[in-house]
Amino acid sequence: MSRLRRNHISRTQYSDPVIPPEEMENLSEEDRELAERIEKRKSINRKSRIRRKRRTVTVLVLVFALLLTMCSREIVRLKAENRALKKQHAQLEEERDRLTKELGKVGDKDYIKEQARKQLKLLDPGEKMFIFEDGEQKKEKEEETEENSKDSGAEKEKDTADE
Numbered sequence: 001m002s003r004l005r006r007n008h009i010s011r012t013q014y015s016d017p018v019i020p021p022e023e024m025e026n027l028s029e030e031d032r033e034l035a036e037r038i039e040k041r042k043s044i045n046r047k048s049r050i051r052r053k054r055r056t057v058t059v060l061v062l063v064f065a066l067l068l069t070m071c072s073r074e075i076v077r078l079k080a081e082n083r084a085l086k087k088q089h090a091q092l093e094e095e096r097d098r099l100t101k102e103l104g105k106v107g108d109k110d111y112i113k114e115q116a117r118k119q120l121k122l123l124d125p126g127e128k129m130f131i132f133e134d135g136e137q138k139k140e141k142e143e144e145t146e147e148n149s150k151d152s153g154a155e156k157e158k159d160t161a162d163e
Contacts, residue, residue, distance in 0.1 A: 105111040116122040123129055
């Protein structure tokens with residue numbers, strides 16, 4: 001009978017005591033010890049289940065927080081990219097408007113004349129153009145003229161030697 005009782009006791013999963021306290025007095029010492037061990041195991045199992053649930057919930061919360069952080073970073077990055085693209089879009093629209101206006105002027109004689117002056121350095125008859133050079137440009141031109149004068153001097157010497 002004690003075997004049947006052991007199996008029955010070990011299979012129960014209720015939080016109530018396996019054997020009511022009134023019946024505990026009627027049991028043998030062996031059965032009483034067995035019932036106490038079973039109660040202890042139940043208590044330990046209950047505590048371990050609670051710990052497992054807590055761990056599971058903690059892991060889920062951490063995973064959720066990690067996902068939330070990753071998503072929020074991505075949202076911030078996309079918003080910054082969106083602002084940059086909007087700014088670039090506005091600049092491109094301004095450039096398009098400017099080019100459209102310039103395209104409308106292409107047939108105008110005054111515009112053609114202005115562009116010829118700017119880009120081709122053309123002048124009207126009787127006009128004079130004064131060009132002022134920067135310091136670096138002067139140095140470059142001086143070096144070029146010195147090299148040209150040396151080269152032309154060497155060529156004159158060759159020409160006189162050939163004759």
